[in-house]
Amino acid sequence: MIGNALLQCAGLAALANLPLIRAVPFLQTPTTTFSSAETVTPAIVSVMNVTSHGPFTGPPASTTGALTASTILASEIPSAPPAPGTFNYTADGKLHGPEPAPFTPNGGLGTNGSAPVSRPQSDYDYQSLALALYQEWIEWDLFHFGLKNFSTNQFNSSGLNADDRFLIQYMADQEVGHATLLTNILGAQAPKQCTYNYPVSNVREFLDFNQKLTRVGEAGAYGFIPHLNNRPAAQLLLQSVAVEARQQLIFRQLGGQFPMPVWHIPAIPQSWAWTLLAPYISSCPTNQSRLIWQNFPALSILNQPNPARINASDAFNETTGAGINTLSTANITNSQLCQNATNPTNQSLNCAPAITQNRTIPLSYPGRQVFLHWDTPGKLVGPNNSYVTNTTARVPRWAAWVSQLNVTYSRLLNINLRNQTAFTFQPNVSTWDHDPAINGTMFLALTDARLNVTPFNLSQLNPHVAALGVYQAG
Ligand SMILES: *[C@@H]1O[C@H](CO)[C@@H](O)[C@H](O)[C@H]1NC(C)=O
Ligand SMILES: *[C@@H]1O[C@H](CO)[C@@H](O)[C@H](O)[C@H]1NC(C)=O
Ligand SMILES: *[C@@H]1O[C@H](CO)[C@@H](O)[C@H](O)[C@H]1NC(C)=O
Ligand SMILES: *[C@@H]1O[C@H](CO)[C@@H](O)[C@H](O)[C@H]1NC(C)=O
Ligand SMILES: *[C@@H]1O[C@H](CO)[C@@H](O)[C@H](O)[C@H]1NC(C)=O
Ligand SMILES: *[C@@H]1O[C@H](CO)[C@@H](O)[C@H](O)[C@H]1NC(C)=O
Ligand SMILES: *[C@@H]1O[C@H](CO)[C@@H](O)[C@H](O)[C@H]1NC(C)=O
Ligand SMILES: *[C@@H]1O[C@H](CO)[C@@H](O)[C@H](O)[C@H]1NC(C)=O
Ligand SMILES: *[C@@H]1O[C@H](CO)[C@@H](O)[C@H](O)[C@H]1NC(C)=O
Ligand SMILES: *[C@@H]1O[C@H](CO)[C@@H](O)[C@H](O)[C@H]1NC(C)=O
Ligand SMILES: *[C@@H]1O[C@H](CO)[C@@H](O)[C@H](O)[C@H]1NC(C)=O
Ligand SMILES: *[C@@H]1O[C@H](CO)[C@@H](O)[C@H](O)[C@H]1NC(C)=O
Numbered sequence: 001m002i003g004n005a006l007l008q009c010a011g012l013a014a015l016a017n018l019p020l021i022r023a024v025p026f027l028q029t030p031t032t033t034f035s036s037a038e039t040v041t042p043a044i045v046s047v048m049n050v051t052s053h054g055p056f057t058g059p060p061a062s063t064t065g066a067l068t069a070s071t072i073l074a075s076e077i078p079s080a081p082p083a084p085g086t087f088n089y090t091a092d093g094k095l096h097g098p099e100p101a102p103f104t105p106n107g108g109l110g111t112n113g114s115a116p117v118s119r120p121q122s123d124y125d126y127q128s129l130a131l132a133l134y135q136e137w138i139e140w141d142l143f144h145f146g147l148k149n150f151s152t153n154q155f156n157s158s159g160l161n162a163d164d165r166f167l168i169q170y171m172a173d174q175e176v177g178h179a180t181l182l183t184n185i186l187g188a189q190a191p192k193q194c195t196y197n198y199p200v201s202n203v204r205e206f207l208d209f210n211q212k213l214t215r216v217g218e219a220g221a222y223g224f225i226p227h228l229n230n231r232p233a234a235q236l237l238l239q240s241v242a243v244e245a246r247q248q249l250i251f252r253q254l255g256g257q258f259p260m261p262v263w264h265i266p267a268i269p270q271s272w273a274w275t276l277l278a279p280y281i282s283s284c285p286t287n288q289s290r291l292i293w294q295n296f297p298a299l300s301i302l303n304q305p306n307p308a309r310i311n312a313s314d315a316f317n318e319t320t321g322a323g324i325n326t327l328s329t330a331n332i333t334n335s336q337l338c339q340n341a342t343n344p345t346n347q348s349l350n351c352a353p354a355i356t357q358n359r360t361i362p363l364s365y366p367g368r369q370v371f372l373h374w375d376t377p378g379k380l381v382g383p384n385n386s387y388v389t390n391t392t393a394r395v396p397r398w399a400a401w402v403s404q405l406n407v408t409y410s411r412l413l414n415i416n417l418r419n420q421t422a423f424t425f426q427p428n429v430s431t432w433d434h435d436p437a438i439n440g441t442m443f444l445a446l447t448d449a450r451l452n453v454t455p456f457n458l459s460q461l462n463p464h465v466a467a468l469g470v471y472q473a474g
Contacts, residue, residue, distance in 0.1 A: 045180040047193060050141050053149075055197045056282040061386035067127075067290040075392070076463040109231060116232035118185050125233065127292045128224040130191050131270050132237060133182040134291075135217040135277060136175050137193045139247075142213065143172030145198065146206040158203035159339060159353040160254060168254075171247050178240040185233050194284040194383055199320035201330075204255065204308050204339070208327040209320075211251035212470050213277070215441040216324065218244045219266050220273025226456065252441075256339065256351030257307050258359065261439040261474040263431060264404040268443055269459035271296065275389075275468050276324050278382035288383065294462060295381050295389045298322035299446060299469030302371035302421075305363040307472060310338045310349050312363040322375060324470045364473045366428030366438070372399070372412070374420045374446055374467035396446035396466035399424040403442035403473065404431045407458065409450045422446075426473070439474035 090096060097106030110116065120126040147168055155165055183190040200206040221241040228234040249259045274293035300322040306315035308329050318332070319325045329337070338351035338359075348360040374396070379389045395417065398409045408429050412422040431437040449464040 042180075044176050045183045047140065047176055047179075050145075050193070050195055053145060053196055053198060054282065056383075056385050058283060058384060061384045063290070064380070064386050065388050066294060066390075067292045069123075077460065079460060116235075117230075118232040118236055119230060120186065120233070121229040123292070124224075125228050125230050126186065128228060128270055129182055129186055129233060129237065130289065131274055131291060131293060132217075132221055133179060133186065133191050134194075134281070135220065135273070136178040136182060136240075137191070138196055138277065138280060139214065139217065139244075140172060140175035140179060141193070141196050142198060142210065143168055143175065145196075146200070146203070146210070147172065150203050150206065154203050158207075159256075160203065164254060164353065167250065171250070174243055174247075178243070181236055181240060185236070189289045191288055192285045194288075195282045196280055197282045198280060199324075199326055204329050205320060205327060207251055207255040208307060209324070211248055211255060211257070212324050212326050212441055212472075213280075214244055214248035214251060216268075216273050216276045216470070217241075218248055219268045219443070220270065220277075222265065222267035223269050223273070223455070223458065248441075253355060254353045255307060256353055256357050257363075258474065259356055262404050263435045266403050266405075266442055267455040267458065268402060269462060271459070271462055272443065272445075272465075272468055274382075276470060278387055279321075279323055281383045284383040290386075295387045296445075296465050296468040297375035297377050297379070297389045297391055299325075299375075299444060299467035300373040301325050301444065301469055301471055302373055303369075305472045306332070307351065307363060308332060308338060309336050310341050311336070311361050312359075312472070313361075313365070313368060316371075322373075322469065325472070326470075327472075362474060364426060364438075364471075366426050366436070368426040369423055370399070370426055370444075370471075371423045372421065372446070376420065391466050392463050393446075393448040393466040396422070396448055398447045398450050400445040400447050400450075400461065400465075401427060401438050401442070401471070402445065402458070403438050403440065404435070405455060406431055406437045407453055407461070408437060409447070412446065442471055442473055444469050444471040 095105065099106060100112070120129060147165060198209060200209050218241055221237060221244070225234045225238055225241070245265065253259050271294035274291060275296045278295055279298070301319070303313070303316050304319050304325045304327075305312040306318045306327045308327050309315055309332055318328050320328045338349055340352065341349040343349050348358040351357055351359065375389065377389045377391045381387050381389055395415070397412055397415070399412055401408045401410065406429065408427045410424045410427045412424050415422040426438060429437045445461070445468045446466045447461060447464045448466060451461050451464060453460050
């Protein structure tokens with residue numbers, strides 16, 4: 001404060017062309033800062049700067065398919081009524097048990113004083129945390145890749161200045177902390193960094209891929225965190241996913257989208273996250289451990305709303321590929337791009353980077369006819385093309401819209417099994433009054449059954465999923 005004031009005085013003096021008087025401090029300022037050596041800092045996991053990007057070109061993999069155990073007990077987990085005792089507790093705001101200590105209510109899990117140890121305690125834990133590590137690794141590389149791949153001019157003309165680029169840099173650097181955390185929890189066989197292939201050829205496509213991929217990572221972690229055996233690891237992962245959630249929102253803002261047009265963020269099963277992530281991993285180190293998760297056939301949303309357009313829902317066949325269905329700018333004429341759009345009577349056609357943007361023309365809307373195409377199973381995907389897409393569903397009959405807390409089914413119409421196409425209509429449902437359920441970056445699965453599931457048991461739907469994609473509802 002005082003220093004600043006002195007500087008300003010000095011500046012004024014110089015301006016007035018007066019001889020500069022050396023300022024003498026008239027106040028004894030208390031010393032509050034002592035320099036101290038940094039305490040020992042835990043090392044980060046070793047990373048390499050991945051210099052090559054692109055599709056896998058190596059020889060066919062010697063091992064293909066998901067990891068499997070020698071015994072598989074059933075083809076699916078049968079549904080059962082609520083567990084015994086679920087309704088025993090009387091939720092009346094009164095205390096119903098002795099207090100373990102003052103100010104401490106009876107109950108909870110992991111609350112009895114045993115020292116927390118963060119390590120996998122089941123195959124479920126290991127496989128879930130390993131999947132999350134794949135996600136952290138790709139993000140580390142992806143955000144760094146974008147900063148290197150696109151020029152300062154390209155960023156500037158997409159409305160992103162040096163401060164914005166530093167924010168992306170910071171988000172890229174955060175990822176190594178997440179990767180280190182999960183590597184330490186998993187131990188020596190933890191998945192290592194891989195090489196990647198990104199469906200992006202300009203800054204706008206990069207931002208859209210980022211906001212969709214981070215939503216996959218975020219929703220993928222929310223789907224399994226409550227189910228982990230090891231709660232201390234769940235705790236630490238949760239505190240990383242909280243950052244991932246902020247990244248998702250920031251990439252939406254950098255792409256000029258409304259940051260969070262929902263009241264709840266969806267959660268998806270691990271196999272959904274793996275399905276949507278794996279196609280962008282080209283190759284992994286040869287001795288990499290494998291994952292158990294299913295790769296579903298990819299769903300193409302033929303008229304996926306394109307957030308780079310003034311009228312997003314005008315788009316047809318404007319994605320860079322199936323599955324995650326990120327936007328392509330290739331076919332948008334300048335007059336249709338929303339980044340610099342102005343309109344004398346209404347400014348809300350514009351989608352330049354901003355804290356928030358109202359868009360007069362919503363990206364999508366209830367009743368919209370959505371055209372779909374799905375892949376057949378048996379396609380090689382993922383690291384070294386060593387995983388195989390698979391479905392155990394019969395002919396798909398339903399589109400399952402997975403958003404917020406809801407799964408909402410709409411009927412597939414004009415199902416064509418020769419070219420795997422159909423259409424459906426975006427349902428008109430609300431999670432709560434005034435909260436339309438279907439909005440934001442969410443998920444669309446084709447299913448052969450209309451199971452009643454919640455975010456907690458959505459994986460019960462897996463045997464019925466025929467194809468899977470990301471839908472850009474808002
Ligand atoms: C990766 O690149 C960064 C900046 O370009 C550099 O500081 C760092 O030393 C590199 N790391 C390795 C392992 O090459
Ligand atoms: C729930 O209450 C019933 C009846 O009082 C009792 O038999 C049962 O053991 C309780 N279950 C749990 C999990 O507390
Ligand atoms: C805490 O609970 C776990 C089981 O949930 C038990 O194995 C452990 O012994 C308990 N610790 C203490 C200190 O009672
Ligand atoms: C950007 O990435 C693409 C795909 O990997 C590559 O072909 C291109 O050479 C890169 N451009 C720059 C400037 O790094
Ligand atoms: C938007 O306007 C800026 C500033 O005039 C320009 O640099 C940029 O190229 C324009 N971008 C698009 C996509 O029209
Ligand atoms: C989705 O959210 C945006 C932003 O709040 C809003 O403009 C749009 O109308 C919403 N869509 C639906 C279907 O409610
Ligand atoms: C979509 O575009 C690709 C090429 O970009 C083309 O191969 C494909 O046939 C198109 N699909 C439809 C349904 O128009
Ligand atoms: C661009 O438009 C052409 C002609 O309509 C279409 O065939 C092609 O698939 C489109 N490509 C992309 C990437 O949108
Ligand atoms: C933004 O959209 C909301 C909801 O439609 C509306 O109430 C508000 O007036 C809009 N604000 C601006 C500045 O257009
Ligand atoms: C899909 O997985 C099931 C169960 O492992 C297997 O029986 C089936 O042959 C697989 N289908 C394809 C197309 O690979
Ligand atoms: C699929 O086939 C139907 C009927 O033959 C045709 O109308 C439709 O255009 C085809 N769709 C695609 C994406 O090829
Ligand atoms: C899901 O949506 C339906 C309306 O279709 C609503 O009745 C239900 O309460 C919602 N479920 C949750 C958990 O919000």
